[in-house]
Amino acid sequence: MKDTVTMKMALPRIPNIELVAIEGLERLAHHLGISDEKIGEAKILVTEAVINALEHTGKRDSTVRVEFTMTTKEIIIFVRDYGKGFEPTSVEEPDIQAKMGATRKRGWGLKLMKSMSDDFHIQSNKNGTTITITKRLT
Amino acid sequence: MNQEFSLTSETRNNCLIIATSGYLNNVGGETIAKEFSKHFEVGTKEVVINLAQSKVVNSIGMSFLIDIIDQLNNANGKLIFTNVDPAVDKMLSIMGIFNFAGKENSVEDALKVFSGQK
Numbered sequence: 001m002k003d004t005v006t007m008k009m010a011l012p013r014i015p016n017i018e019l020v021a022i023e024g025l026e027r028l029a030h031h032l033g034i035s036d037e038k039i040g041e042a043k044i045l046v047t048e049a050v051i052n053a054l055e056h057t058g059k060r061d062s063t064v065r066v067e068f069t070m071t072t073k074e075i076i077i078f079v080r081d082y083g084k085g086f087e088p089t090s091v092e093e094p095d096i097q098a099k100m101g102a103t104r105k106r107g108w109g110l111k112l113m114k115s116m117s118d119d120f121h122i123q124s125n126k127n128g129t130t131i132t133i134t135k136r137l138t
Numbered sequence: 139m140n141q142e143f144s145l146t147s148e149t150r151n152n153c154l155i156i157a158t159s160g161y162l163n164n165v166g167g168e169t170i171a172k173e174f175s176k177h178f179e180v181g182t183k184e185v186v187i188n189l190a191q192s193k194v195v196n197s198i199g200m201s202f203l204i205d206i207i208d209q210l211n212n213a214n215g216k217l218i219f220t221n222v223d224p225a226v227d228k229m230l231s232i233m234g235i236f237n238f239a240g241k242e243n244s245v246e247d248a249l250k251v252f253s254g255q256k
Binding site for chain 2: 015016018019022037040041043044047048051094095096097099100101105106108109111112115116
């Protein structure tokens with residue numbers, strides 16, 4: 001069994017394509033002997049990263065690039081879109097109290113990715129956005 | 139891996155019980171919201187959402203459930219989640235949802251809460 005396994009994919013913008021990424025994640029995890037229980041939070045991170053990217057991806061190249069690098073100790077999740085980018089610091093931190101009574105209930109993706117990961121980096125410019133997440137699996 | 143979303147619903151003692159199956163995304167959230175509205179419009183204010191068969195959820199789907207919780211709380215009603223997967227539990231905790239909705243291990247436990255037995 002290899003100590004490190006990687007998977008790369010280019011996901012087209014079609015409904016529920018994030019499930020393909022999750023299935024790939026589960027297969028890598030099983031290969032390394034990692035339980036479903038430990039991979040559960042990683043699945044949420046992948047889901048949020050991919051749907052965020054699909055929402056922001058541009059028309060020139062509407063695919064989203066996803067890469068996993070997994071060991072028995074951690075997974076690094078890399079997600080890139082080719083949209084027009086955004087200023088991550090300008091995204092308001094969602095608050096459940098404020099959401100109650102508000103019309104817009106969405107906007108939780110970045111908060112969840114930051115909170116559920118062990119390391120989170122986002123880079124965004126006019127050529128797109130890359131998100132790199134590290135999640136410990138031990 | 140069949141993640142197609144579906145739900146079943148039933149009412150017991152004026153409590154709406156929705157059991158979901160599959161990926162709870164925007165489509166799943168909207169489907170739950172429609173089912174909820176049918177019952178809410180005729181006075182149902184106690185709702186249980188059983189997530190036993192939904193191990194994968196996303197925040198857009200959950201935003202529909204926040205809207206349901208908001209409507210219920212404004213009507214002095216309540217929503218209780220049951221059978222929540224540990225990772226989903228952490229997600230909902232980070233979002234602060236359990237400050238406004240309940241959580242129980244099983245549907246039966248949730249019904250006991252609504253009937254005052256717990």
